[in-house]
Amino acid sequence: MAETSLSKSRSGQAAARASGSRLTRLLNRSETLRGYLLMAPTLLIMGIGIVVPFLILLMISLWTRQGFGFDTTLTLVNYARAWSEPIYGALLARSFWISGVATVATVALCYPMAYYVAFHVHRNKMMWLILMTLPFWTSYLLRVFAWKVILGYEGVINSGLSAAGLIEQPLAFLLYSPTAVIITLAHAWAAFAILPLYVSLEKIDKSLLEAATDLGDGPVARFFRITLPLSMPGIIAASFLIFIPTTGDYITPALLGGPDGTMIGNLIQIQFGAVNNWPMGATLSIVLMLWIAALALVFLLITRKMQERIA
Amino acid sequence: MMDVVDQLGALRAGALSRRKFTKGLLAAGVAMTAMPLTGRRAIAAEGDQATYFTWGGYDIPELFGPYIAKNGVPPNFATFGGSEEALTKMRGGFVVDVSHPCNQAMPRWVQSGLFQPIDTSRLSNWGDVIPELVDLPGNDAGDGKVWMSPFDWGQTSVTYRTDLFELEGEESWDMLWDARYAGRLGSLASGADAWWCGAIKAGVDFADIDSEGAFEKIAAVMREQRPLIRTYTDDTTTLEQALSAGEMVASMTWNSSAVLLQSEGIPVKFARPKEGALTWVCGPMIHKDAPNLDRAYEVIDSLLSVEAGHFMINDWGYGHSNAKAFDAFDAETLAGLGLSKNPLDVLNAGHFQHPQTQEWETRMNETFEQIKAGF
Amino acid sequence: MSTGSYIKRPNRALQVYAVLFLVVLYVPVLFIPLFSFNDAVHVRFPLQGFTMRWYSELWSRQALWNSLWNSVRVGLVVAVISTILGVLTARSITRYRLKGKGALVGFIMMPLVIPGIIFGVALLVLLSRMGVPLSLWTVGLGHLIICLPFAVATLLPRFEGFDPSIEEASADLGENGWWTFWRVTFPMALPGIVASLLLSFTISFDEFIMAFFLTGTDPTLPMYIWGQLRFPKEFPSVLAMASLILFVSFVLVFIAQWVGRMGLESQEKEGLQS
Numbered sequence: 004m005a006e007t008s009l010s011k012s013r014s015g016q017a018a019a020r021a022s023g024s025r026l027t028r029l030l031n032r033s034e035t036l037r038g039y040l041l042m043a044p045t046l047l048i049m050g051i052g053i054v055v056p057f058l059i060l061l062m063i064s065l066w067t068r069q070g071f072g073f074d075t076t077l078t079l080v081n082y083a084r085a086w087s088e089p090i091y092g093a094l095l096a097r098s099f100w101i102s103g104v105a106t107v108a109t110v111a112l113c114y115p116m117a118y119y120v121a122f123h124v125h126r127n128k129m130m131w132l133i134l135m136t137l138p139f140w141t142s143y144l145l146r147v148f149a150w151k152v153i154l155g156y157e158g159v160i161n162s163g164l165s166a167a168g169l170i171e172q173p174l175a176f177l178l179y180s181p182t183a184v185i186i187t188l189a190h191a192w193a194a195f196a197i198l199p200l201y202v203s204l205e206k207i208d209k210s211l212l213e214a215a216t217d218l219g220d221g222p223v224a225r226f227f228r229i230t231l232p233l234s235m236p237g238i239i240a241a242s243f244l245i246f247i248p249t250t251g252d253y254i255t256p257a258l259l260g261g262p263d264g265t266m267i268g269n270l271i272q273i274q275f276g277a278v279n280n281w282p283m284g285a286t287l288s289i290v291l292m293l294w295i296a297a298l299a300l301v302f303l304l305i306t307r308k309m310q311e312r313i314a
Numbered sequence: 315m316m317d318v319v320d321q322l323g324a325l326r327a328g329a330l331s332r333r334k335f336t337k338g339l340l341a342a343g344v345a346m347t348a349m350p351l352t353g354r355r356a357i358a359a360e361g362d363q364a365t366y367f368t369w370g371g372y373d374i375p376e377l378f379g380p381y382i383a384k385n386g387v388p389p390n391f392a393t394f395g396g397s398e399e400a401l402t403k404m405r406g407g408f409v410v411d412v413s414h415p416c417n418q419a420m421p422r423w424v425q426s427g428l429f430q431p432i433d434t435s436r437l438s439n440w441g442d443v444i445p446e447l448v449d450l451p452g453n454d455a456g457d458g459k460v461w462m463s464p465f466d467w468g469q470t471s472v473t474y475r476t477d478l479f480e481l482e483g484e485e486s487w488d489m490l491w492d493a494r495y496a497g498r499l500g501s502l503a504s505g506a507d508a509w510w511c512g513a514i515k516a517g518v519d520f521a522d523i524d525s526e527g528a529f530e531k532i533a534a535v536m537r538e539q540r541p542l543i544r545t546y547t548d549d550t551t552t553l554e555q556a557l558s559a560g561e562m563v564a565s566m567t568w569n570s571s572a573v574l575l576q577s578e579g580i581p582v583k584f585a586r587p588k589e590g591a592l593t594w595v596c597g598p599m600i601h602k603d604a605p606n607l608d609r610a611y612e613v614i615d616s617l618l619s620v621e622a623g624h625f626m627i628n629d630w631g632y633g634h635s636n637a638k639a640f641d642a643f644d645a646e647t648l649a650g651l652g653l654s655k656n657p658l659d660v661l662n663a664g665h666f667q668h669p670q671t672q673e674w675e676t677r678m679n680e681t682f683e684q685i686k687a688g689f
Numbered sequence: 690m691s692t693g694s695y696i697k698r699p700n701r702a703l704q705v706y707a708v709l710f711l712v713v714l715y716v717p718v719l720f721i722p723l724f725s726f727n728d729a730v731h732v733r734f735p736l737q738g739f740t741m742r743w744y745s746e747l748w749s750r751q752a753l754w755n756s757l758w759n760s761v762r763v764g765l766v767v768a769v770i771s772t773i774l775g776v777l778t779a780r781s782i783t784r785y786r787l788k789g790k791g792a793l794v795g796f797i798m799m800p801l802v803i804p805g806i807i808f809g810v811a812l813l814v815l816l817s818r819m820g821v822p823l824s825l826w827t828v829g830l831g832h833l834i835i836c837l838p839f840a841v842a843t844l845l846p847r848f849e850g851f852d853p854s855i856e857e858a859s860a861d862l863g864e865n866g867w868w869t870f871w872r873v874t875f876p877m878a879l880p881g882i883v884a885s886l887l888l889s890f891t892i893s894f895d896e897f898i899m900a901f902f903l904t905g906t907d908p909t910l911p912m913y914i915w916g917q918l919r920f921p922k923e924f925p926s927v928l929a930m931a932s933l934i935l936f937v938s939f940v941l942v943f944i945a946q947w948v949g950r951m952g953l954e955s956q957e958k959e960g961l962q963s
Contacts, residue, residue: 035785037781038785040781041781048833049837052830115706115710119700135711140891142914142931143897144897144918149717248804251805262543263688276399279679288807288810296802393920407821407823409822409905409906549918551920
């Protein structure tokens with residue numbers, strides 16, 4: 004039983020005297036119970052929303068499709084297929100590659116911007132932040148479509164380049180390729196990089212930088228020894244915020260990826276669509292989750308090591 | 315991980331200060347107050363209208379003249395890119411009044427148990443429907459009822475740019491396998507069209523399409539085609555735009571794409587391949603739990619009307635099931651569109667799809683998806 | 690954080706970079722209003738002339754307004770519920786010593802680290818096994834699950850930084866729990882509550898993936914846009930609608946900034962801390 008502070012037990016006893024029920028007395032004495040009770044609705048919803056669906060997903064992944072329904076004998080054949088058939092591994096790898104490149108590109112490109120707002124903007128920081136995130140109040144779908152217009156055969160880039168006389172034939176690789184997907188993802192998720200980076204850069208105690216300057220460090224040394232390591236939590240947060248959702252994206256590949264830009268999300272979605280193999284779709288979802296968890300752990304370990312090295 | 319989460323919390327709290335608060339609430343408020351009347355009227359109307367679940371592009375008022383005349387507004391629409399996708403969605407719990415499969419899928423749709431027979435006596439236009447289109451395998455529901463009322467029929471073939479595509483000999487399905495135009499060819503994404511066209515190209519007889527040998531031959535042919543395809547899509551607009559821009563020089567399409575492009579002045583032709591085009595008949599079916607049954611019949615009646623028929627033939631080049639709709643067109647125009655008053659002339663001249671089992675369907679889709687992804 | 694004495698020299702390169710960055714950020718987004726004034730159905734260059742007809746036709750596009758209304762309804766319900774639950778959760782996490790707190794918080798935050806498609810798929814499977822038909826309610830449920838972690842993440846720092854002795858003082862003075870919450874805790878948590886409402890609404894409003902799997906016959910705005918994207922019949926009107934939303938956002942932000950600054954100034958005049 005948890006200990007209660009004096010003032011809490013006083014108010015608790017007052018309440019107990021007021022209502023007098025055993026339950027109330029029990030609640031007042033157990034902090035843990037009260038805490039959990041308060042969280043109960045949330046836990047219930049998350050339970051229904053996370054635990055139960057995932058358990059069912061797991062269960063279905065062990066079934067097989069049969070005609071219009073399921074053959075409910077438990078079997079690992081879906082997992083075996085996911086492991087052995089080359090398409091799944093290849094598409095997973097490609098998805099991680101595309102997401103990875105997009106994440107690195109986005110974080111790298113947004114870092115200077117966040118740095119600028121954190122260190123070089125002295126008035127109206129909020130205005131800058133809002134300016135940077137406002138584009139993301141438009142629909143994600145429309146932004147993807149806008150890139151289709153930009154990268155298209157008769158799109159902005161191609162017409163611009165050919166009007167300038169730099170190319171004769173429009174560049175075909177801009178659209179319907181993994182490149183198109185990476186560019187679009189990087190742009191679409193930029194806001195998720197800017198905000199965490201900004202927050203952690205902003206938090207850096209400027210006096211540390213002053214001290215370093217006083218001790219003779221040049222700007223480059225200051226950056227690598229102080230700014231970069233201290234902004235690591237922001238970099239990690241930004242990376243997670245971009246990498247994880249984009250691995251499962253299927254809209255961008257569907258609209259811009261072409262045959263070579265298909266990602267694992269497309270394959271999962273198809274299982275619930277034309278291919279009509281829900282068990283396989285469930286299996287692929289679970290496999291994707293496990294891989295993300297593994298990659299995330301590796302990433303965290305690496306960055307932890309790096310931070311220890313610097314400190 | 316916790317400090318990362320803290321980061322998220324901090325950034326969210328920090329970035330979204332009180333200033334943004336007014337913005338958000340006001341935006342929501344503006345949106346709500348901006349359309350109090352239209353919103354409520356629409357919702358009232360929405361609740362009562364039948365929902366028509368159909369191929370993208372068919373969700374237009376031009377097909378529903380009689381319906382609108384009676385109800386004031388068109389029916390509600392939901393669209394799909396392929397009939398397999400539609401069936402899976404409905405099996406997953408999506409309930410609509412009327413949906414729009416094609417003859418090849420119809421027996422499986424019936425088998426799914428999700429539909430009710432159409433009582434043709436409730437359709438005022440039924441008397442004018444071309445009988446040969448009604449008599450499809452699996453369509454007889456007994457008692458003079460049918461499962462699917464025929465509505466539109468047509469072909470899947472190659473639309474190509476006459477100025478950009480250099481024909482070698484006759485028009486043929488080989489055009490979509492022409493390595494000279496690698497990266498400039500397009501295809502429909504759904505197996506329901508693409509696989510069957512592949513069968514035609516591979517010389518597989520539709521009666522044998524479920525054999526092991528057929529699977530291998532068609533898969534080989536589709537794999538051969540993949541590197542040449544710029545994109546697979548069920549979005550006909552993408553194909554039409556690509557053809558009009560010259561991004562693609564030839565693509566697998568239905569009749570309507572060629573007609574639309576020609577009306578825009580683009581030099582295209584809807585090929586008559588020497589091996590024969592793919593032909594099909596499609597039409598509405600009623601869901602067994604249709605919430606608006608009377609209106610569902612009105613939807614179907616509208617689709618079968620002469621008015622809708624004129625639009626289908628004239629604007630899109632599709633065949634229609636109402637014999638009277640053809641009276642407004644002379645034989646020459648119809649021939650130019652690849653149509654005829656006697657649909658069987660056209661349907662049998664091409665390769666008419668045969669219904670297959672669910673197992674075949676799933677295996678085909680699975681194989682095709684793998685091929686499209688590069689495997 | 691002392692910003693006063695550490696002022697960096699203006700870095701030209703960074704300034705140029707910042708401007709370029711904003712340009713690249715905005716150009717694709719500005720295409721939306723650009724093409725909403727274009728006199729053509731297809732979205733491609735060259736532009737075909739200026740027209741306002743997509744905006745005037747906007748008012749007659751019932752389906753578009755219906756889907757907007759659906760998204761607003763779902764967004765509001767989800768925002769309110771997730772904020773209420775977020776408040777309860779944040780309070781219980783910060784005010785009570787719970788066993789297994791870390792694991793609990795991790796559990797609630799799970800949707801943040803799992804791609805949306807997996808949740809969409811899992812919920813679809815669950816609802817279909819339970820025989821629940823798809824509708825705006827199922828979409829709302831899906832949105833609630835992904836908005837709750839954000840709500841909790843937003844409110845947690847607010848409740849953490851809140852000094853419990855104030856509440857204890859109120860209790861000592863004889864007030865009951867409910868009154869204390871309303872008059873003491875709530876005002877202090879208000880910015881967090883507002884931020885959580887706003888965030889949840891925003892997330893739900895633009896959410897597509899869960900909606901894709903869980904929508905019934907009433908589409909949300911993103912679902913509607915998806916339909917028009919693939920089979921465009923009224924696409925430019927969709928662009929007009931999106932431009933309106935963007936425009937309204939811009940205007941409101943500047944008004945809010947202006948109001949906020951005026952509020953700050955008047956508070957400073959009165960010598961209060963905001």
